[in-house]
Amino acid sequence: MxxxxxxxxxxxxxxxxxxxxxxxxxxxxxxxxxxxxxxxxxxxxxxxxxxxxxxxxxxxxxxxxxxxxxxxxxxxxxxxxxxxxxxxxxxxxxxxxxxxxxxxRLPLPSVDTLLTTARRVIVCEDIVDHTNIGAIFRCAAALGVDAAVLAPRCADPLYRRAVKVSMGAVFALPYARMADWRNGLGALRERGFELLALTPAADATPIDEVKAAERRALLLGSEGDGLSSRWLHEADHRVRIPMDGAALARGVDSLNVVAAAAIACYALTR
Amino acid sequence: MxxxxxxxxxxxxxxxxxxxxxxxxxxxxxxxxxxxxxxxxxxxxxxxxxxxxxxxxxxxxxxxxxxxxxxxxxxxxxxxxxxxxxxxxxxxxxxxxxxxxxxxRLPLPSVDTLLTTARRVIVCEDIVDHTNIGAIFRCAAALGVDAAVLAPRCADPLYRRAVKVSMGAVFALPYARMADWRNGLGALRERGFELLALTPAADATPIDEVKAAERRALLLGSEGDGLSSRWLHEADHRVRIPMDGAALARGVDSLNVVAAAAIACYALTR
Missing domain, CATH: 3.30.1330.30 (Ribosomal protein L30/S12)
Incomplete structure (x- = not known):
């Protein structure tokens, strides 16, 4: 007691x-x-x-x-x-x-250990807002993503606000922190993951048109600038959420990072 | 000048x-x-x-x-x-x-006028948080939803915080306010809309398994309690976002309303 x-x-x-x-x-x-x-x-x-x-x-x-x-x-x-x-x-x-x-806190697994059994993962480059990282963990866990890999500067999922927004999903979704941003995607490649970079770019492939590979990693960029050009370049596919043409014409040209991540996780796990 | x-x-x-x-x-x-x-x-x-x-x-x-x-x-x-x-x-x-x-402010159209040409609409019962209504408008507009119908107690999309979070999408998505909650869905029925009630209930139909009707309305409930039993009962289908079984077992049993709305709008407009 x-x-x-x-x-x-x-x-x-x-x-x-x-x-x-x-x-x-x-x-x-x-x-x-x-x-x-x-x-x-x-x-x-x-x-x-x-x-x-x-x-x-x-x-x-x-x-x-x-x-x-x-x-x-x-x-x-x-x-x-x-x-x-x-x-x-x-x-x-x-x-x-x-x-x-x-x-x-418990010791985090290494990226390599984390990836041993995972088939669907998200990779967060620089999600800096604790509310966003919490909400993204909640979506990913609920939709059946197996694990998350975080770049060195990505916000801490165990910060109070992130834990709260995630409703505890930060305890349900295993994650690891990459030591090195520059070569961070290497471990995913070695494990055979297909890398899908989520971007609002109009010339990217609609996410539901990419054929499902055995192991897939969805790369999510920061709230403001999106993914770095390095990671965009390293990805196997640049994918986008299909946006409505009429909305684009009226200036509604993007989703916020949580909505985009939610839809992308849904598409990734179908 | x-x-x-x-x-x-x-x-x-x-x-x-x-x-x-x-x-x-x-x-x-x-x-x-x-x-x-x-x-x-x-x-x-x-x-x-x-x-x-x-x-x-x-x-x-x-x-x-x-x-x-x-x-x-x-x-x-x-x-x-x-x-x-x-x-x-x-x-x-x-x-x-x-x-x-x-x-x-400009005069809002009547629900009936709004529905004349719309084919894909969202119907917000009691979304009370301005951040959420702004984010939902942004998702709906970006993904190609044609219009929104708001129940009498739903938050004001033109409240400063909603406008800001929507990034101006509240100006791009036409909307109307129903005068009467109790009979509010009648106008949608008369126009031939199929009513899809979004719910986390495990026995609802996965949203991607409902055959697409010509005209569809997605009903979204409040942040806390979801849709009223009246609206759930009036709907043609109760639909859910398919959740991961392992996540459910670990207590991750729902999405926040914006993430759920984003995925549902995506599914609705495919």
Whole structure:
């Protein structure tokens, strides 16, 4: 049974894992240094624990101890109970979902290990927005993509906001981080993956017209500039979501990265 | 040529159209009363004007007068030039895109008029989030949906945030508002539309297995609860995005409404 520990001071050093959750730079260094991440909300906390992440501690409003009682029962970690104002002063925002957990990150597999059994993968070059990476993981996992490979500068799927938007899909979709952007696609080639670069370019092939290969990797670029010319050049096919001609004429010439990724994952896994 | 009018006081009554842009309730009543809406950013302003919305005024940081010079040339409306702090004090947030326009709403067509020529439409029951309605309009327009029908409580596509997220697609996709939720689907039936209700229910038909009818309407429910039981019952088919079995077993059992709408619009327009 977890220890229930009331806390009344936002500056209590036992709450260090939870400070300033919206300060991206601070969180990056704090989480890297301690190998932790933060899950928010009952459902996501359950999924994080269910995925095997050891719990460092929980921090919640008192009202959450009851709905999470079965989880707390099995825990050997402190559960800090605080009033809403202490929660807000610690985290820097109103914690609507009322419950937070600090969990240990697990070692990521190597790209090579990840690709051993995967047949459908997404490769994210520089998705920099945490909301987007979370939403893309949710789509990919739901539609049956087997794994994700992330370029070195791609946003962290275990950042609180990404975890939350993904509804815990970041625990369901195995992923690995490539060490080197320049030669990062090499491991996919060696494993026999056909590389499909998603682009809005009008001369790319409609994604549903590319014949399905045994192993396929969908390359997704950054929100603003899309894929780098290096990766576009290295791909086997440049593919696009077919857009409506009349819409193009009215200036609606692209989808946002999540909508495009959702449709592309759907097409990839049909 | 538009008149360039420097303003230095956030309380200047000439800036009333732009006050507290993040205060949803205030904006609703203010915009309804004056029949106006606000467009933000150069690209979106150009599209709003291009779509024929008369301009009431513009408000911008001085640095935007030059890039928008060709637009201002043709305008017979005041252009208020202000420093960033005045912009922020008026609107209630940092206006990153630096330029705002207040434009007149145009009369919406009736549902019946809208449906005369349309063949592929989306029907939004209660999409309440402005970001979501903007993103859904962008997807629908880009993929070749002909029109949107909105239930009475569905969010306003011309709310600033919806316009911005849609990248101006709200000007490209014709839409109408049904007067009555209860009998709202009747007009679609009378026009011969096949009604497809999108749902995550496991016993619904995979959307790509429904034979394409001549005229089809895709019904989209609210973010939280999905479609009402009334609309689900009235639909000809309940359709779902096929989800991966292994993902379902790991608790990834749904897509967010924008991703689901994107895939469904793609399937609808193939």
């Amino acid at each position: 977890a220890r229930l520990v009331p806390v009344t001071d936002a500056a209590d050093p036992r709450l260090t894992d939870y400070v300033r959750l919206r300060d991206v730079n601070l969180r990056k260094s704090l989480e890297a240094e301690h190998g932790l991440f933060v899950a928010e909300g009952e459902k996501v906390i359950r999924r994080a624990i269910g995925a095997g992440h050891p719990v460092r501690s929980l921090l919640m409003a008192r009202r959450w101890a009851e709905p999470l009682a079965d989880v707390l029962d099995g825990l050997d970690a402190p559960v800090y109970l605080a009033d809403d104002d202490v929660l807000e002063a610690t985290t820097g925002f109103q914690v609507h979902r009322g419950a937070l957990a600090s969990l240990e | 538009a008149r360039l009018v420097p303003v230095t006081d956030a309380a200047d009554p000439r800036l009333t159209d732009y006050v507290r842009l993040r205060d949803v309730n205030l904006r609703k009543s203010l915009e309804a009363e004056h029949g106006l809406f606000v467009a933000e950013g150069e690209k979106v302003i150009r599209r709003a004007i291009g779509a024929g919305h008369p301009v009431r005024s513009l408000l911008m940081a001085r640095r935007w007068a030059e890039p928008l010079a060709d637009v201002l040339d043709g305008l017979d409306a005041p252009v208020y030039l202000a420093d960033d702090d005045v912009l922020e004090a008026t609107t209630g947030f940092q206006v990153h895109r630096g330029a705002l326009a207040s434009l007149e």
